[in-house]
Amino acid sequence: MQQDHNISIIIIDDHPLVLQGFRYLLKDLKGLTVTGCFTSAQDSLDFLSGHDADIVLLDINLPDLSGIDLCSEIKKISPFSRIIAISNNNERSMITRMLQNGASGYILKNASTEELMHCITDALSGKLVLSRDVQQVLAQPDLRELKITPRLTRREKEILKLIAAGNTTTEMADQLFISPLTVETHRRNLMQKFEVSNAPALIRIASEHQLL
């Protein structure tokens, strides 16, 4: 499929400028068509549920959905798309999480145009593509980020934020229309997942993992 002469690309980025930049760069490449440009996660998902794309260029800092979540959503809808993450964020955790969630590449926005083009053509041939800076980040192991972020359920994320906002168990129960006992269970599970023994430590580690 990817070996055909008409390769489709979609671009997702909430910055119109970057969108334009990509379009401009790609328009002269033979056998390659930009079939969609989107400035929000939802728009792109709507499109992909009706069409296919060979390559998805994905800015991970979208307003409506985190790049990580969007990545796995896209893979669900359109599993053969190759996703290349485009980001300013060169944190190891972000990079690895994107790759874990199905991305085929990760390049920083300040990569040179040549590098970008190179990555796109490489991705078409099935390689895992990483821009130079990203490779450097991955090369040297980061001590801090060996601790992986546990996977949280929707409800747990919700409770986590409410705890961080200073709510008590009963307050949360009232807001969510569930029993206080249930809220306590969720909190307990959260603390277990993060291997901490009280709420302050929970909030601390959650904020380190940028889950608030």
Place this chain on the structure above:
Amino acid sequence: MQQDHNISIIIIDDHPLVLQGFRYLLKDLKGLTVTGCFTSAQDSLDFLSGHDADIVLLDINLPDLSGIDLCSEIKKISPFSRIIAISNNNERSMITRMLQNGASGYILKNASTEELMHCITDALSGKLVLSRDVQQVLAQPDLRELKITPRLTRREKEILKLIAAGNTTTEMADQLFISPLTVETHRRNLMQKFEVSNAPALIRIASEHQLL
């Protein structure tokens, strides 16, 4: 000078993509020429010491020099240039400082292309241009910057970190060789200073203020 039919623009941005995007957008505008594109502050200053530019589109997140400093440098070398700041940063302090340092406009990167074009043409006619989002930020007094970080004593900072690390009152007391009752007092004072009613909220706000 600005009223001539040949208006020169230079663009400074360390993201080649954005650079391309601007070029693409501007190339069809009559009477307007992009005379330079630079990915570092130094390059642009070198250029401007030999040439003039009517408009400078300036990304304020450059690797080698802060946008604020570069802005005043440019104004020294080329005082009649109109500088439009292009940024992801919508913090009030950043915006006002750029304007104080001689910028004629400030737009966010996620502005629509139409908005961008509008701003550029407006700037040519001498207006102060601000993108919609920026206007909103300036319109309403900043919430974050009203709540100043309370001044903490040495001991309070110490206790704060120990709480964040998951210690209970008695554990902290043991480590610091003081009475648990004293620890409780410190915690109480911390919560009072930050105007929160429990420890999780305390840790949350402390981490926002980067005190951990």
Place this chain on the structure above:
DNA sequence: ATTTTTCTACTGGTTTTCCGGTATTTCATG
């Protein structure tokens, strides 16, 4: 259709935090 995960809810008890005061000692600075 069946397994797994998530959300829900409970019992019963222990520990810790939170609240409202008050009060003494220490130490630096005017």
Place this chain on the structure above:
DNA sequence: CATGAAATACCGGAAAACCAGTAGAAAAAT
């Protein structure tokens, strides 16, 4: 030396969190 800020410490009681376990219903995934 006086004044104020910081650190120390206390009481009593109410509220909330924490622990260990169980378990059914709903939703999602296979």
